[in-house]
């Protein structure tokens with residue numbers, strides 16, 4: 001029996017299968033971070049295509065935490081109705097719907113995306129790379145404001161009707177910047193040893209967990225390695241995952257890189273080893289993510305206990321109906337929408 005097409009229950013949410021749409025910025029928001037028809041069609045199509053969970057892209061919890069002026073935001077009530085429309089439709093297709101809450105930190109408004117109106121912030125006044133702005137070092141009041149923004153966004157996410165929140169602590173954005181010795185050079189209680197570097201992300205997770213209903217799952221995305229000597233690495237990721245698990249995180253979404261301009265490897269499953277380790281050593285469920293395109297590979301990682309769900313990014317941009325084809329390949333029952341049933345069997349007229 002296919003595991004990819006077996007339901008996955010976490011807290012009170014049951015996914016119809018273990019295929020998750022990986023969060024992917026669309027840079028298509030209208031004025032002030034409001035979702036547009038592009039988002040409605042894009043996410044709606046992937047729900048029609050049979051995914052178990054549609055995770056919306058990195059959504060800024062405050063304006064200075066955006067990557068660009070076209071990012072989705074969840075920092076104002078005006079942003080709720082367009083998101084509600086998406087969630088309602090995704091639910092009607094039988095999929096769960098989640099949102100990735102993010103703060104871009106020192107990578108806000110990259111030189112490529114255009115300078116934003118706000119000054120970027122970070123743990124330390126160290127720019128990401130040449131040509132990038134030097135971030136303002138967050139003080140205590142600034143840190144509290146960011147944590148409060150995550151908390152408020154979580155409340156609104158519940159009001160919108162999302163089933164899952166994923167906290168973005170990867171890819172060199174603010175929470176990863178705190179975790180990584182590459183970007184965090186602080187000597188106060190938020191920097192130095194791992195325990196201190198972890199303190200702010202943990203604070204955010206605890207506040208979100210408290211503001212988000214007990215019955216709803218909370219995920220966190222980590223970059224399990226910086227691919228740099230002296231950087232964040234899988235040993236630290238195991239420790240962080242354990243602490244996040246104890247704070248109520250239900251699944252660690254295992255990504256990598258992004259703290260510095262270093263290219264990650266590019267073979268299928270390049271992020272799987274840490275996912276498997278975290279699952280085993282920290283005892284927290286994990287995702288398989290990274291260049292997974294073959295149904296058989298998605299099935300393998302689950303059957304061999306290497307991860308609990310499979311996230312697909314670019315493959316689901318190319319093929320939003322990938323889950324329907326994957327079910328056929330694995331001999332499983334596919335979640336075909338009733339409107340398309342006449343196309344279910346190849347060869348039918």
Ligand code: FNR
Nearest residue numbers: 022023024025057058289290291292312313314315
């Ligand atoms: C991404 N990725 C990404 N990751 C994330 O955590 N939040 C985001 O908003 C985005 N945005 C984004 C946009 C686009 C266009 C792409 C292609 C990727 C990374 C993505 O979720 C995924 O981790 C990687 O693409 C690796 O998975 P695949 O594509 O190899 O399946």
